[in-house]
Amino acid sequence: xxxKGLSLVQLRDAIxxxxxxxxxxxxxxxxxxxxxxxxxNAVLTAVSEPTVQEDGGTGAIGGLPLVVKDNFCTRGVxxxxxxxxxxxxxxxxxxxxxxxLQNAGYRLLGKTNMDAWAHGSSTETSDFGPTxxxxxxxxxxxxxxxxxxxxxSAYLAPAGIGSETAGSIRQPASWSGIIxxxxxxxxxxxxxxxxxxSSLDCPGPMTLTVEDAALLLEIVAGKDPYxxxxxxxxxxxxxxxxxxxxxxxxxICEDYFQGLEKTVQxxxxxxxxxxxxxxxTVQPVKLLxxxxxxxxxxxxxRAEVSSNLARYDGIRYGNGRDTFGMEAKxxxxxGTYTLSYGYYDAxxxxxxxxxxxxxxxxxxxxxxxxxxVSPTTPITALTLGEFEKYPFFGEVMDVLNEPAAxxxxxxxxxxxxxxxxxxxxxxxxxxxxxxxxTLLDMAYQLEQExxxxxxxxxxxxxxxxxx
Amino acid sequence: xSAPITITEDEVKHLASLARLMLTKAEIExxxxxxxxxxxxxxxxxxxxxxxxxxxxxxxxxxxxxxxDGTTCTRGLSQEEATANAKAVSxxxxxxxxxxx
Numbered sequence: 001x002x003x004k005g006l007s008l009v010q011l012r013d014a015i016x017x018x019x020x021x022x023x024x025x026x027x028x029x030x031x032x033x034x035x036x037x038x039x040x041n042a043v044l045t046a047v048s049e050p051t052v053q054e055d056g057g058t059g060a061i062g063g064l065p066l067v068v069k070d071n072f073c074t075r076g077v078x079x080x081x082x083x084x085x086x087x088x089x090x091x092x093x094x095x096x097x098x099x100x101l102q103n104a105g106y107r108l109l110g111k112t113n114m115d116a117w118a119h120g121s122s123t124e125t126s127d128f129g130p131t132x133x134x135x136x137x138x139x140x141x142x143x144x145x146x147x148x149x150x151x152x153s154a155y156l157a158p159a160g161i162g163s164e165t166a167g168s169i170r171q172p173a174s175w176s177g178i179i180x181x182x183x184x185x186x187x188x189x190x191x192x193x194x195x196x197x198s199s200l201d202c203p204g205p206m207t208l209t210v211e212d213a214a215l216l217l218e219i220v221a222g223k224d225p226y227x228x229x230x231x232x233x234x235x236x237x238x239x240x241x242x243x244x245x246x247x248x249x250x251x252i253c254e255d256y257f258q259g260l261e262k263t264v265q266x267x268x269x270x271x272x273x274x275x276x277x278x279x280x281t282v283q284p285v286k287l288l289x290x291x292x293x294x295x296x297x298x299x300x301x302r303a304e305v306s307s308n309l310a311r312y313d314g315i316r317y318g319n320g321r322d323t324f325g326m327e328a329k330x331x332x333x334x335g336t337y338t339l340s341y342g343y344y345d346a347x348x349x350x351x352x353x354x355x356x357x358x359x360x361x362x363x364x365x366x367x368x369x370x371x372x373v374s375p376t377t378p379i380t381a382l383t384l385g386e387f388e389k390y391p392f393f394g395e396v397m398d399v400l401n402e403p404a405a406x407x408x409x410x411x412x413x414x415x416x417x418x419x420x421x422x423x424x425x426x427x428x429x430x431x432x433x434x435x436x437x438t439l440l441d442m443a444y445q446l447e448q449e450x451x452x453x454x455x456x457x458x459x460x461x462x463x464x465x466x467x
Numbered sequence: 468x469s470a471p472i473t474i475t476e477d478e479v480k481h482l483a484s485l486a487r488l489m490l491t492k493a494e495i496e497x498x499x500x501x502x503x504x505x506x507x508x509x510x511x512x513x514x515x516x517x518x519x520x521x522x523x524x525x526x527x528x529x530x531x532x533x534x535x536d537g538t539t540c541t542r543g544l545s546q547e548e549a550t551a552n553a554k555a556v557s558x559x560x561x562x563x564x565x566x567x568x
Contacts, residue, residue: 092549185527231527316561324488329488336485350512352524433527
């Protein structure tokens, strides 16, 4: 049976109907990785033999293979966060996300490349080489979850897990033409995720269909007694919420439509027209300019990074601190600066107060609208090497993603068509706290109505480009 | 905060020491130049009034999250597991360079 392009749900049905076995499905993707990964460098550690699943493959994703970003600790399987510091690190424990996936019967296909320590928006700060965008291998797939995005876009895996601190799921999903969901902070536990910014990190699914994202979110979301920041709010049935077909009030903030590439603006505006034709209300909404979020994020994230990366002493695990890459060192030092005596109030405390402003701003806006829509990124995939021109590239690139990240609200990227170079354009939907069901509902409606302008189907035809 | 922010090489060396990082001379020079750019940008926060606001430490307002008495710990590591990735292990403990005479 032809497997190419099948979603998780379709593969699961095929296995259940015995059209194909779980082992055959695994071998199919393992073979695609063996063939194509050299050209794309999406996967750092490939798992060649599927692990035996105790539940006999009857879990919600029984027998299905996934790729996982290399900042999730997978017991017994090398985990590096794409850094030379952890080049040989074999975690003695399992992250909660991958443990829950295991409980649901998944099989780990491989650990994917990322910006080292998730510091970046292009996967170019990886100590193991950049990942290439399957749409154009001279370009970046985005970051920091670029490896997962590229792997899913190239169908080296039917779906994967990424993480986001400020744009690291949505932006690579946008540049690689797939779906990426950043849940509400605290919705999905961070236990076992190599920490970047502890008040910001959000694990989330990266998929080819909205239903797959809903399915994975149901499996990994929920309170974890070992993550004190994980939310006790019960996990709904996202796949049910996804099919509600609610008519919604969509907010458009003009500040999020500044400085865009022309065709990015056009594609998103066309999608907004579709939403109007579908009967949703589109209205203007006022929000704080996203440029302030860049500053808030730069300060808070780098401060938390300087604290989190202090644990790498090269004694208990990993290599010494002299093996940190340039970007990591830069961020640790700026973070140390903003936390140090005499500067703490001016920088860190001020940033935390502006964070409160951003939160209040969104709360007010979500009293007026159900969703806020904007482009995910101002531009489409950059050529490799561009990022070095900026001293804080990641933060500038993610300007449209940072407000939602600072507030902790959920957001999803969906493909909105292609630009004039044939590269994917992404549109994001932002919702209020724990409104993942609302996001998935609208995303599913758009998927049914537009097929996301054929982007994902087209992505499956990129193979000839990978040399 | 109206004068352009400059950071000196001495400050960078001090930060490197606080962050337990060993930097080369070239790195110190490069970072000294780059920090100024970043710090210049984040000045824009002074445009916003925040006097009456509390700082946000955590977006999800949870308080006093604890473990229930009697909960079994299911995620402990054995000594062997905990030291499995260390460069030097002695008698089941991490071995490191002597720091005191």
